[in-house]
Amino acid sequence: MQVFRPGTTFAGRYQILDLIGRGGMGDVYRALHTGLRKEVALKVIGDLDSQRAVEDRDVRFEREARTIAVLDHPNCVRVLDYGRTRKHQYIAMQLLDGTTLAQALRTGGRMATARAVNIARGLLAGLVHAHARGVLHRDIKPENVMLSASGRPTLIDFGLARLRDDAPLTARGMCIGSPSYLAPERLDGRPHDARADVYAVGVILYEMIAGVRPFVGDSTVEILSNCRHRPPRPLRAIRRDVSRPLDAVVVRALAKDPRRRFDDAEEMLAALEDVPVLEEQEEREAAVARQEQETTTMLALAPLEPRPSRWQRLWSWWRFGRWRWPRSRRTVGA
Numbered sequence: 001m002q003v004f005r006p007g008t009t010f011a012g013r014y015q016i017l018d019l020i021g022r023g024g025m026g027d028v029y030r031a032l033h034t035g036l037r038k039e040v041a042l043k044v045i046g047d048l049d050s051q052r053a054v055e056d057r058d059v060r061f062e063r064e065a066r067t068i069a070v071l072d073h074p075n076c077v078r079v080l081d082y083g084r085t086r087k088h089q090y091i092a093m094q095l096l097d098g099t100t101l102a103q104a105l106r107t108g109g110r111m112a113t114a115r116a117v118n119i120a121r122g123l124l125a126g127l128v129h130a131h132a133r134g135v136l137h138r139d140i141k142p143e144n145v146m147l148s149a150s151g152r153p154t155l156i157d158f159g160l161a162r163l164r165d166d167a168p169l170t171a172r173g174m175c176i177g178s179p180s181y182l183a184p185e186r187l188d189g190r191p192h193d194a195r196a197d198v199y200a201v202g203v204i205l206y207e208m209i210a211g212v213r214p215f216v217g218d219s220t221v222e223i224l225s226n227c228r229h230r231p232p233r234p235l236r237a238i239r240r241d242v243s244r245p246l247d248a249v250v251v252r253a254l255a256k257d258p259r260r261r262f263d264d265a266e267e268m269l270a271a272l273e274d275v276p277v278l279e280e281q282e283e284r285e286a287a288v289a290r291q292e293q294e295t296t297t298m299l300a301l302a303p304l305e306p307r308p309s310r311w312q313r314l315w316s317w318w319r320f321g322r323w324r325w326p327r328s329r330r331t332v333g334a
Contacts, residue, residue: 009034011088014032016030017029026043029043033081041093042091044088064158065082073129074126077093079094096146098148099146101143101204110239111208116209119205122152123140124266128266136193136194137155138197139157140200144156144157183195183200184228193258194264195263205250210235234247249268
């Protein structure tokens with residue numbers, strides 16, 4: 001696919017500044033709208049004349065523009081413009097500052113539970129808005145979540161979203177998305193609904209808290225098998241600061257049977273709102289207190305030196321003229 005160099009004018013009104021990223025649905029550029037003097041994220045797909053064999057991808061691209069154009073929520077990326085040139089289709093979207101959740105997890109590892117829950121709440125709030133307008137995301141993963149400097153999450157790349165009342169674009173048994181975050185019904189090519197997005201948020205919440213995904217393996221086949229059949233390791237077995245209500249929310253979100261999950265994002269959001277979560281400072285203080293308690297317990301349980309025998313005591317009186325009690329014994333008994 002053609003890569004546009006910085007300084008190139010695209011579609012008569014966008015000046016390419018630099019390449020942000022590349023993906024299966026197209027390239028994303030940071031561009032300047034020359035009329036509005038506003039920077040945007042410009043997603044481009046092409047060359048149309050040479051892609052007769054991938055018409056399905058072009059249709060999905062057009063659908064992306066139409067679906068996300070109806071979204072207007074702080075936790076969903078906004079589409080600003082849509083169109084096509086002779087060889088390309090494009091979408092101009094809100095340019096977001098910050099980093100992706102995937103980058104945050106790679107650099108920082110697992111998160112404080114308060115931060116993880118707040119991010120999940122933001123994602124669910126965005127999904128409540130999207131689902132109410134008939135839009136499924138279908139590819140929720142850390143790479144598709146942007147975090148602002150204040151920590152607010154925004155769902156991006158609705159390129160795999162579709163309207164619930166539209167016919168599916170993929171062949172039976174074929175799924176589009178990232179395997180580790182796909183609900184079992186999607187892996188099997190079965191009909192799915194908003195509960196598949198809820199499942200993906202559950203996977204992300206688990207990963208943020210545990211530092212690892214709930215279903216891992218040495219190969220894609222093993223990962224898919226674990227997703228279908230193996231229960232995840234309980235969060236409380238990984239982190240003792242996870243409350244039982246929070247663990248229960250994640251377990252329900254990750255249920256293999258969609259009928260046992262939350263009915264929709266709104267129900268999961270309500271459940272998370274009721275979960276008691278320590279603030280990050282309180283969580284750090286609680287962790288320090290737990291460490292101090294463990295240290296005190298270990299010292300209390302440490303074995304004491306055996307009491308000297310009668311002959312050892314007599315030898316001490318004869319040799320030193322007084323009783324020499326071991327220092328460690330005197331200290332512990334003090």
